[in-house]
Amino acid sequence: MVSRRNFIGGSGAALLGAAIVSKAGAASLPEAPTTTNVNMQPPPSPPNGRPFTPVMTLNGWSLPWRMKNGWKEFHLTAEPVVREMAPGMKANLWGYNGQSPGPTIEAVEGDKVRIFVTNKLPEHTTVHWHGMLLPSGMDGVGGLTQPHIPPGKTFVYEFQLEKHGTFMYHPHADEMVQMAMGLMGTFIVHPKDPNVMRVDRDFVFLMSAYDIDPGSFTPRVNEMTDFNMWTWNSRVFPGIDPLPVRMGDRVRIRFGNLTMTNHPIHLHGYHFEVAGTDGGWIPTAARWPEVTADVAVGQMRAIEFTANRPGDWAFHCHKSHHTMNAMGHQVPNLIGVQQKDLAKRINKLVPDYMAMGSAGGAMGEMEMPLPDNTLPMMTGTGPFGPLEMGGMFTVVKVREGLARNDYRDPGWFKHPKGTVAYEYTGDVSES
Known part of the structure; x- marks a missing residue:
């Protein structure tokens, strides 16, 4: 049994060493559920405690x-995981409870939370609760506010949630390796009053980036x-949930x-409000309209809009290289260079060789052999042909007739007559 007397010095993190935990002590730990499902998991309504409307984690789930005695107890397990980035490509990452990012933690302002963290990584780790107001000894900076969590050990973090908002969790131990390997997650604190800032649909995701050579599985x-x-919740288009x-x-x-790097996140079809940061919610009178919200490194943003325009609306990072996959960065620009004769000669040596780039970089309709475990640079097919996208791209699908809690993909939008761009043949539509 863990009590406050077990806490180490002033660190505020209790050590449940595997060698010193009795069977009774191990049984006192809450379950550490795990999943490898890559689809968005609709969370159930809160089974106890204060009510709240759960968030939907793109390609993820809530923990x-x-x-127990007035505490909400969670259990995170830091461990190596295999994450499918999109059909056809998997990566060896580090995550929590079977996935990278780890599951979203949801609680309510005023809750007392106790979070058990078991380390199944090959090196020590910690967990920093990014943006949270809490005691220094619970802040998760290895060597500064607590001992590192050695492999095979379990630490406990305890604090009361002082402020509702949007936060993250990630290690502050060997950060260059651990965050580059995908060790991170989201922490949502809901307001005490469920009617405060209430919305009908609440989505969340984290952005991360990886350098994975075609044919390999582990990031550099x-x-x-x-x-x-360039990923949202360690997924790339067309693997990112709509x-x-x-x-x-x-x-x-x-x-x-x-x-x-920063990411200008752009939504088509709407003017939204920038409603919050990881520092708190922006008062209604101080919010500003945008179609693109730039998010710097280590920041969170919350945007809000009323879905009054039906359709399939692109939602993506506006840095064009961030909407591509597995892109080689040393490719020369061959626009205007005639390669026909050269291609014939190379084809005698390399039968699958294709001349590309003479008239631009469009490759959406090309079918070419790829190394194992990689993805086309631009991919995806929509109702009108190739989408030529990858990376940080998905679609907001606004529809009439969806049920309140229906998050299934409704398919492609059926455009009303006269509302699709068309080829000019000498006449224009009078409708």
């Missing part, structure tokens, strides 16, 4: 808890700028940035 952790897999939204819904989308 269950148990109530020493990379600083030259990444080739955001199904019912016409008339008030929608909130929360996103955090744990990459090495």
Whole structure:
């Protein structure tokens, strides 16, 4: 049994060493549920405690808890995981409870939370609760506010949630390796009053970047700028969940940035409000309208809009290289260079060789052999042909007739007659 007397010095983290935990002590730990499901998991309504409307984690899920003597108890397990980035490609990452990012933790302002963290990594780790107001000894900076969590050990973090908002969790131990390997997650604190800032649909995801050579499975952790897999919740298009939204819904989308650069996140079809940061909610009178919210490294943003325009609306990072996959960065620009004769000669040596780039870089309709475990640079097919996208891209699908809690993909939008761009043949539509 863990009590406050077990806590080590002033660190505030209790050590449940595997060698010193009795069977009774091990049985006192809450379950550490795990999943490798890559689809968005609709969370159940809160089974106990204060009520709240759960968030939807793109390609992820929310961590269950148990109530014990007034504490909400969660159990995170840091461990190596295999994450499918999109059909056809998997990566060896580090995560929590079977996935990278780990499960979203959801609780309510005023809750007392107790979070058990078991380390199944090959090196020590910690957990920092990014943006949280808490005692220094619970802040998770290895060597500064607590001892590192050795492999095979379990530590306990205890604190009361002082402020509702959007936060993250990630290690503050060997960060260059551990965050580059995908060790991170989201922490949502809901307001005490469920009617405060209430929305109908509330989505969340984290941005991360990886350098994974085609044909390989493990990221290069020493990379600083030259990444080739730009991900939302360690997924790339076409593997990122769409955001199904019912016409008339008030929608909130929360996103955090744990990459090495900023990301201008752009939504088509709407003017949204920038409603919050990881420092707190922006008062209604101080919010500003945007179609693009720039998110710096280590920041979170929450945007809100009312879904009153039906359709399939692109939602993506506006840095064009961040909407591509597995891109080589040393490719010369061959626009205007005639390669026909050269291609014939090379084909005698390399039968699958294709001349590309003479008229631009479009490759959406090309079918070419790829190394094992990689993805086309641009991919995806929509109702009108190739989408030519990858990386940080998905679609907000606004529809009439969706049920309140229906998050299934509604398919492609059926455009009303006269509302699709068309080829000019000498006449224009008079409708």
